[in-house]
Amino acid sequence: MTMAHLLGAEAVHLEFPTKVVFDSVTIGINEGDRIGIVGRNGDGKSSLLKVLAQRLEPDSGRVTWRNGVHVGVLDQTDTLDQDDTVGHAIVGDAADHEWASDPKIRDVLAGLVPDLDWDARVGDLSGGQRRRVALAKLLAGDWDVLALDEPTNHLDVEGITWLAQHLKRRWSANQGGLFVVTHDRWFLDEVCNLTWEVHDRIIEPFEGGYAAYILQRVERDRQASVVEAKRQNLMRKELAWLRRGAPARTSKPKFRIDAANQLIANEPPPRNPVELSQMATARLGKDVVDLIDAGFAYGDNEVLRDVTWRIAPGERTGILGVNGAGKSTLLKLVTGELSPTSGRVKHGKTVQVATLNQELEGLREVAQDRVSDVIARKRTTYVTGGKEMTPGQMLERLGFTNTQLATPVKDLSGGQQRRLQFLLLLLDEPNVLILDEPTNDLDTDMLAAMEDLLDTWPGTLLVISHDRYFLERVTDQQYAVLNGQMRHLPGGVDEYLALSAQVSAQRVGRGRSGGASSVAPHDSGSSRAHGVSDNAGGSSSGVSSADIRAAKKDLARIERRLAKIEEAEAKIHADMAAHATDYEKTAALDAQLRDLAVERDDLEMQWLEASEITG
Template sequence: MAHLLGAESLHLEFPTRVIFDSVTVGINEGDRVGIVGRNGDGKSTLLSLLAGRLEPDSGRVTRRRGVSVGMLDQGDELDSALTVGATIVGGIDEHVWAGDARVRDVLGGLVADIRWDATVGELSGGQRRRVALAALLVQDHDILFLDEPTNHLDIEGVAWLATHLKNRWPANGGGLVVVTHDRWFLDEVSTATWEVHDRLIEPFEGGYAAYILQRVERDRMASVIENKRQNLMRKELAWLRRGAPARTSKPKFRMDAAADLIANEPPPRNAVELNQMATARLGKDVVDLLDATVVYPSVDSEGEPTQKTVLRDIEWRIAPGERTGILGVNGAGKSTLLGLISGAVEPTAGRVKRGKTVKIASLTQQLSELDDVQNDRVSAVIAGKRTTYLAGGKEMTPGQMLERLGFTTAQLSTPVKDLSGGQKRRLQLLLILLDEPNVLILDEPTNDLDTDMLAAMEDLLDSWPGTLIVVSHDRYLIERVTDQQYAVMDAALRHLPGGVDQYLQLRRGQASSADGGAPALAATGSAASGSTGSAAVPGLSGAELRAAQKEVSSIDRRLGKLADQVAAVHERLAEHDQGDYVGIGAITDQLRALDDEIATLETRWLELSERLEA
């Protein structure tokens, strides 16, 4: 493979610390590199160095003659006075760019919903970001450096971008280096992973999943070496503590070796481990949306007042311990649905019924929980709520709890206003959980978190025993922490037995219908009714038709029985001693098994229904 770009012995330091020290990396034709690491360790700085936007203090970056480099950074450098069209294609004649398949693909994938003649200054932050990405992708570059390209993209947009990047160059052509916290995206586009940490870059083969496997093995081997090193250090420290006369009489190299061991002792790993917290008792009734409709005042295309139905006849009975992900395009009504559950939004028609013991908490995107404590120190904020916490059967002080959440000792005395975005997000989540809710609503919880912290948050949520409702564009998170998914589409709530893949299929069907192509899969019906859409498939013979109808009836009967079993298990869970974690775990396993069987049957029911309706 031909060499495209190389960096040799890079050294960079800021006034407060060294970012990179003697780093050497290279990019060859066909390389697809994902960069991971903790926030602040230098991922974006590395991109800027490689792209030539930042000069190292020493070392050099070289590129092959004629190699073209394009970069998307996190800053907004667009001219607000230009139109969207001028920003993306510049002064190129329409017949030229309109005849380019790549340009058409980029426009359709990123800016189809943005007016071509709108000025950049009129756009929202997310729209500006998509325009900047489109302007980069319509150009022909040999290497692309992308810094958080999935920001402000929904699940469809992320899927489109992954497909575009995989097909952009031949298999052994071009180069891609991307920084993102979207682990599904990393797995889709990356063939190699660079981990940035401790002033160096550590390479791994494969995408995110392969990187995790190799990292676990690395850490396992390191723990063996560390145990040996700790034993040696104890011997050396014991030798040093024998007294000043003895120390001064020993060879100097022995003293230097001991000092090195002490100096190189690594700090504790920033691991997040929050054990299961006590939750308020949940009865069998949590939140029921009963034929709930929400209508907002609006204006039509001529400026006349009208009404917009955001949600229509929603029926959804949320069960204790339910873990559900909500999907939908921006503006579909996801936030309105969350508002109905939390009580922030009242239905225009229908009603919302909440259980007497329900205690709902919401993790919002606005960090509003921290508004009143901006000038307080982190430790004081936690200490103001409780003096001790029970975690893992042990009492912990607020400082100990925060350290387990990845805060260093120095950060405990930092005012909340001076925390990074990721630190504020973690503190916000901790404050909410310490109030011991039993229904938790998460609205885009992954903002400002790196991959390590996302994994830690997911581990926390995996063990959280309450009812969980998640809205997120992070596909990895949705599939990891929820057991089922629903979509808000055409003002209705649609169950997705096929998960995110089914949602993307439905959306493609809608887009095709809007473009005058094949009919879209229907997206109507409530979550409770389990309505399905239809797709064009070959017709059935008489015998096949009867067999399919018979199987559908059988599945319907079985689903009815399973629903009764699930209700009974939920009732047992509600009545069970909430302090008996072993018993709760056993009941939860039963629920999971029932849910798995229901999901399998619903998928089969969906397939048969589509064939019968064809």
């Protein structure tokens, strides 16, 4: 069945004063295409999107749209009127009854801006909130084709998941068109059925999402006998992780499993946990950082409470939570930047913490210096994966060219500065590394290179990220910060999303007034106030006050037992590290861990049931 053509480019040539971006490129988008655009930073991904959306005129060639096609564009930069209100920015001059009666618009508002003040000034919003408003404005419209430039920027895990599901159900399978520039590999795999790689002045199409693209790219390199051993080996390693990872990622029809298995037959797992644990224990000792009944409050605002977390040597943990949940506060307690207002935090004597934050703070004092000079002040060698490398070789591994070594730090792109900041931290050889949104400004190749370096890093790794793929790739366990407390997530990000949805549903349930007006964002405050009296007596849900009291006791009991299980697990992990060469001992300890995991799963189900009763 031939799909109807929507838009395309024919023999397009585009160049800027310093480089040719595209040289006689011909490409097209048909009904049903969901295209992910990938490639190195600076190779022309955003330029391609702008050319196809007729935002940028090519030097030669032509871009054609089918008659009547409407294309909606999300720019990477903020284009909203700063003096507009949230409501007017999204729905314009439409009357309340018009947009409130449209289920698509209600879905967009609930998914992207459920808690925003409808009358707030756009200019007073945070960057993340403005991004959500811009997305909501676009998605509330009727479009045949959507062109999205980095749509997941500033979105949390819940927002990214909602956006993926919305785009999957926005059109029927053989209708509409989508092309998206993003470095979020989970999003690419979840949404896209085609991948375009932009490189070397051309656009190379691949079938399927990110996982299928990686397979075909490895096959392409092998069959062509490309002399790119470093890049190829890195892709093989990532393919191996994809094949051994989440079943949903590898069950797609386009992902040829037999071919993938053959390609990775001799590829070891990304990390050797026993070896890394031994090395981490040697560098750190058995004590890293212990948070014991720790809490923190900003004045009367209690952000964290009763947090017990014994961080083990070699632990690799991802932290999830909505913006403002307390993730950064939690990590500041770990680093010692903040002292707890209740409980205590104990730091091991040999702990050296380094933090990769979002501000690029460490580069400001060397902004005028050349990259090579900055690196020369650090170590002359670095050992990774059992191999000794010079800082220059490390830079090359992270995508720097020889000419860029002579470039002042201030003249590097955002992604290059991010990579340099990461390398400088590694060269300081900390034994506890904290990554706060490390994937910003990095393309998929550079993310894979960063992950490869982290695979052989022998220390404790704590990660905050909304990039689900990165989080699952570099950490071995995940925790959520929910309602001021830490919650272990045996089911990973999927479990977190289920818990987060449940919390949101409970909040909406308590805030529902029972009338249609509760849909409107500007009515949300009054709706919540009304809902308190509905829930107080428990009669509306059929739950008696005695049942609620009993459920609260159960919650307290379950949470105490879960805390003890956490302590037991931390002790077992430490024992495993101390007896890493005693296989009989480690096997027995592993069995204990599995028993604890079974008990934890049962307790967490009980916790969910009790929390539903208490509301």
